[in-house]
Amino acid sequence: MSSIPDTILQGMDFTEGYGDTVSSVAAAARSGCRKRVRRDNRGWNALHEAAAAGSKECVQDILSAGGGSSGGASDYVNSLTHEGESACYLAAQRGHLAAVQLLLKAHSNINQLTNNLSCPLYAAVDGGLTAVVELLVSRGAEVNRTHTSSCWTCLHQAVYKGHSDIVRVLANRSNLEAPDDHKISPLFVAAQYGQQECLEILVNAGANVNTQAADLATPLLIASQEGHQGCVDLLLDHGADPNISCSLNGPSFPFMPLLSLDTSVSSRG
Template sequence: MLFKYSAVCVKARDIVAACLTHSMDFTECYGDTVSSVAAAARSGCRRRLRRLMKSGFSVHCRDNRGWSALHEAAAAGSRDCVQDIVTAAAAGSSRGCRVYVNSLTHEGESACYLAAKHGHVAVVRLLLKAHADINQLTNDLSCPLYAAVDGGHKEVVELLVSKGAEVNRTHTASCWTCLHQAVYKGHGEIVSILVNVCNLEALDDHRISPLFVAAQYGQQECLEILVNAGADVNTQAADLATPLLIASQEGHQTCVDFLLDHGADPNVACSQDWPQLPIHAAAEFGHISVLRRLIAVTDRTCDRGDGMVSPLYVAVQRNQSDSVETLLREGYSPDAQDCTHILGLRSPLSFALCFRSNKPYSELVRLLVAAGARLGEEDWIHALATDRTDLLQLILEHRWLPRPETLTRGCSVPHRDGKTLLKLQDLREMLCVALNQVHFAACWLPLLLNAGLEPSLLLQPHMLEQADSEVLNYLLEFVNWSTLRPPLKHILDRRRAEKTWQPCPQFDSITSLSHICRLQVRFILGPDQLMRTNVVQQLPVPSPLHSFLQFKDIPEVSFQHSPPSPLLGPIEGYRSTHQHRHVL
């Protein structure tokens, strides 16, 4: 039913606002209004109390909180005063005495409750003899036993339990039992008492058991007591979370170790959305020691299995580079599985690149690329559809570009000096993106050619038609321009005639022998070897030729800042202009 915003509510709101405006002190409403008898009981002055009662002062008077002299004496722990007050109350009738002993304050607190709350075991014992209600609930659903448990008063707990206090009743709005509260507070001795009489599998409103509470708050001693008493270590809450998952999330190493050593299953799905495991929680929150322990016992199907989610995804989401590094070092695949249908994510690397925005590539990206993560089309877009080269440089630090003779399907993917050779499919996607991003060629072209890309792969009609004059000249410097195919020469002739291309002077002459020689050296050694200074220095040629052989005499190209789609990001901009191009 919808709440009606009545005029009464408006008036109440205005009153509250006025009170806040004038900084009213509401404690003025609760001045000390106790009777003389109650004041004597509060101070524990038995002689004064007796004198007042003998003079006819009543023990039944209440203050503005509903407290009587008995409540004051019980809260203060004055057993003698309690005894005298109870005796005076019983002078009328035993029934009247019982009613008086169980009278409640405005908060629903009995004298027994107040004594238990403050740990006054002698007073509690005396009140129970006077027929105090041992299970009386307060307004907030507490009771003497729950109050004693909360305060850690072991002797009071023992007394109440021995006298038959209800031990499995739920208290508080969350439906916690006394055992839940004892575990939460870490009162090990009290937990040892309660496990013998309480329901170990009692559940609160979220179906959380006391053992779950122990795991969540790192109460190691209580956890051991519960497990040794037979509590279920694999209990699941309403959201399917287990004690092992929550302990892993909170980083309670000793609890994780104890649970695993006593039968906790690390492979139980702990989420209704996707099969989340404890290892995901540890990775997400960066608890590395817990993560290492879980890696050793968790089924590796979560790494690449269909319908599963690698813990790398959650580690990337929370920017937990230590977790990512640990998982990769322990053999988890940097590619994981495609989680498009579960999380809307293709790979951990694509996820990491989504957070890049205008900042340099993150440590997460470096770790994944260095570990050999496959580079998909969208990953290449982040590297090539931009005037920033930091990501492309990072990729080329960890990838060998294949030589023409290796561009065959099914070839192995060798590792050399910590680098991985790009697969044929990866190279295809890179070239497809590059040829669709000719506008940024001034940024990526020098890097790719110096890293060993075969320049003939870029001698495509689209490249020659769209590249600006400076970029086109730079590319032609890496080939024998006199041997271009007739269709490509036709494009160049047309652009020259249209004055959209100003060729270098040497392009009109026969290619020099020195240039042909360095092209042959590049072909024989392989561009990746040639561009390494220490390799060039070992060649039996004069040192002045070293720079020439490395094409360092060719001027660098400059990027013109006029992006085609300033309102679109690199991915959206690429998709809006993409055309499939057969590049190999």
């Protein structure tokens, strides 16, 4: 039988959790009270609230009341909200490093997916929370799993957001050529969105500068189309080939868009 107090495991409390009218679970954790209460209408329990609020003391007390490493305690630590969020996910998403450390020590599932295919690491990457990312990676978080409907990895997301410190953490641990649903690699994303520092990190880590997407577009093509001159120069300096055909519908090369633009400008002059 679980040693978790009955008050934790009671039935649902359907008190709404709005900003000015919180549930009893939220009120207890946010005020620093160590009272253990039941779930609310979102499926949140006391541990979810304490983790989301970053209340280290509350998290510690609730985990201690759970009975250490018993099966019931493990189930409680890994219990999910109606959105599939674990306490570890909520703490990681908000950058509460100490809470994440406590939850991992209590055997929280570090790779638990939410309903929308996120996880603690992906949430921390998205938020630019470098210290949390470093902790999760050091504890064995899966770095190459795909997330979102576009099949992006954590490295794709870090590059897209321009979180260069996180790209450095992930670059030597991730599949640099991981394709999304359009065969776009993280380096391609860096070129597309003009994330020059991230692009340089990936190039220096050995990413392929001549990778091609499903439509045969290259990083050099997309960087030139988007007008990211610094990325164009960097790619050329590191061996990007301007003679690769980049179209499924006949010859098309990276600098054709720029040549066409120059011609149109000249004709107007």
